[in-house]
Amino acid sequence: MFTIYVYVLDTLADWELGHVTAELHSGRFFKKGAPGVTLKTVGCSREPIQTMGGLTIVPDCLIEDVTVSERSVLLLPGANTWSNPRHGGILKKAGELICAGATVCAICGATAALAVAGLLDNRPHTSNGPGFLEMFCPTYKGTRFYVDQPSVADGNLITAAGTGGLLWAKQIIERLGVFAPDTLEAWYNYFSTGEPRYFYALMETLPAGNKN
Numbered sequence: 001m002f003t004i005y006v007y008v009l010d011t012l013a014d015w016e017l018g019h020v021t022a023e024l025h026s027g028r029f030f031k032k033g034a035p036g037v038t039l040k041t042v043g044c045s046r047e048p049i050q051t052m053g054g055l056t057i058v059p060d061c062l063i064e065d066v067t068v069s070e071r072s073v074l075l076l077p078g079a080n081t082w083s084n085p086r087h088g089g090i091l092k093k094a095g096e097l098i099c100a101g102a103t104v105c106a107i108c109g110a111t112a113a114l115a116v117a118g119l120l121d122n123r124p125h126t127s128n129g130p131g132f133l134e135m136f137c138p139t140y141k142g143t144r145f146y147v148d149q150p151s152v153a154d155g156n157l158i159t160a161a162g163t164g165g166l167l168w169a170k171q172i173i174e175r176l177g178v179f180a181p182d183t184l185e186a187w188y189n190y191f192s193t194g195e196p197r198y199f200y201a202l203m204e205t206l207p208a209g210n211k212n
Contacts, residue, residue: 001036002176005066006075007090007110008041013078014053016107016162019191020075020169024178029187031180032207042066044086052079063089070101073176078108078162091117101156105172108162115140125159126152166191180205 004024006017023029025039043049043059050056066072074097076090091113094104098119106114111127114120115137126147127133133140150164153171160168170188173179179187183205190198 001038002071002073002178003067003069004037004039004073004075005042005061006039007077008043008049008051008057008059009077009079009081009084009087010049011080012049012051012057013108013162014051014055016160016165016168017075017077019166020105020172023169023173023187024176027178029183029202029206030178031183034178035176037176037178042090044089063093066093066097068093068096068100068102072097072100072102073172074102074104075172076104076106076110076113078110080109082109082113087113091119095119098157103156103158103172103175105158105160105168107151107160107165107168111159112136114159115142119157120145120159123157124152124154125157126150126161126164127159128161 006021021039024037027037040060041057042061042063044063046059048056048058074094094114095117098104108128112133115133120142124145124147125142126149130146130148151160151167151171153175158168158171170184173184183202186198186202186205190202
């Protein structure tokens with residue numbers, strides 16, 4: 001069983017999480033025998049937050065409730081409020097999770113937050129383009145590990161640019177092993193191209209009980 005913790009904060013970029021949370025929560029394309037997945041929203045307080053799209057989310061749990069385990073996954077979405085010191089607690093937790101072998105996934109502005117915390121100094125990662133992290137994080141020392149790609153998976157750390165949400169989702173799903181490889185490939189091809197042939201290929205990869 002994996003527990004997916006989604007950190008929620010004001011101005012959360014709704015679209016960046018859409019693909020990965022929908023697939024992990026619904027399980028609609030999971031392979032037979034895939035491990036179970038539970039999804040929980042996490043806040044630095046119990047107060048509701050408002051996303052960039054105007055949606056209100058009440059956190060399911062607090063930072064201290066996040067279990068440090070290899071079966072934990074932390075999703076850190078982009079937002080315009082990452083510079084607020086109140087988010088220091090989740091960055092500390094992210095460091096603990098990485099050290100424990102858990103999977104930490106950050107996109108867009110959340111990559112800058114990880115850079116400020118020193119978590120990108122010594123391993124491959126990406127963000128919103130070359131120079132972005134240097135601009136927002138004067139203490140950032142990971143320039144030589146920067147990879148100019150939409151999303152970069154380095155073991156249990158997966159980072160992405162704000163435009164890399166689909167590939168980020170693919171790499172997270174692949175890391176968890178909940179899709180069969182041919183399902184994941186067809187899923188990614190369909191959502192990245194919109195070509196009908198990939199939709200039918202996706203349907204053909206599914207166990208009989210998953211087909212609509």
